[in-house]
Amino acid sequence: MRRLDELHLEHPVYGSRRLRELLRREGLVVNRKRVSRLLQIMGIEAIYPRPFSSRPQAGHRICAYLLEGLEITGPNQVWCADITYVPLACGYMYLVAVMDWWSRYVLGWELSNSQEAEFCVRAWEASLELGHGVPLISNTDQGSQFTSEAFLDAVESAGTEVSMDGRGRCLDNRFIERLWRSVKYEDIYLQDYGDGLAAGRGLARWFAEYNNQRPHQALNYATPAQYYLDPDGHGARPAVWA
Template structure:
């Protein structure tokens, strides 16, 4: 505690250092409520319409009564991790030193588990902010092998999810497909892939549907869990998502899997009776 009678008062050192005294008493605040609401709405729009670009996003928000412009929408998309989907002249370029690999799934017949894995990151809205969900699934069965919820967009959670998926499966995926985000062309990611013995596959720039199985997973988890639950914080979201992924893997049937669950397809269980959702 600083004594008001002390020769070296708060005013004096602030003057010596060229600081504004008000900065000493500043308390950081959370995300702006309006900006946060717009970010949440952009997440909903992208989930429903992954082909929407910045201009169409802007027009949609304006029709809904929001005051915004393309520059603001582009800025809000950045923390959502969606900006790369809407390339403009400079943003479409890959960073210096980044490694970009070809898309290996074009024309590939995916006929068995662990032939192709897919990994991606999506924005998860919370009542007071947001987080990022990394998930890795087996393309053939749609089984979610590993996932992690993180407060930031970094490479390390992706590397941990890759390691957890390998431990869960007991083998490495032959091919691991992702987008060209900085997490997936970084040296750390490439090194982890090489150590696992997996081949790297990257979506084409701006081609979100190249990783269509993960896009379908995001729609399912958001419409069936995140938007309905309205999680308050990371801990609550982690608990809820753990329940959802357990349900998704073992109970949720898919039309594309002949109305079987991902676990049944992973284990090679034949179809027994019709039914299910999609």
């Protein structure tokens, strides 16, 4: 599963057929059905438009994508959230993160051994508890965690509008997709964590360094914390959405 995760990061537009062929070239004989099943377990899908992309899961509410053409000019205008698969030496877990779109600042994150919505709600509530503001818009994909009533209630009760990507369109949430690539290649794959406790400790260190020490070219080589906590000093304009 780890190699499949690595291949998806390298080739995000590849579906199960192409990923199966890449695995076969490496001597890993596996059929497409198994690749599809593993991708489903890992919560991974290829990045490309699909027919009926707005079709919701049964009983779940789907919201429109609100960021098309929107100029994001400051912190707390848009927060985005996403889930990724975390391979461990013995098993795997899931990681959710909540990020401020403008500054790339990671406000909250949680690890879980299941894909239930509760750990996403905890990450959202922890982000609000930082006390730095409430976003105008929350943008996520259409995964069952983010279309659940528990998560939507948590977002809307804060007075935040809900925006959702089209299915299979991970580039709509591109900044957090870049975060996953960074955390996996710079930490998760290198550390090869043995269990969730070790992963949690290591990721806490990595996210602290990412927020407070890592310079970003897109932020004029400032850190996400510098942009998020001192927006006026970094060219922010009032966040307006109507």
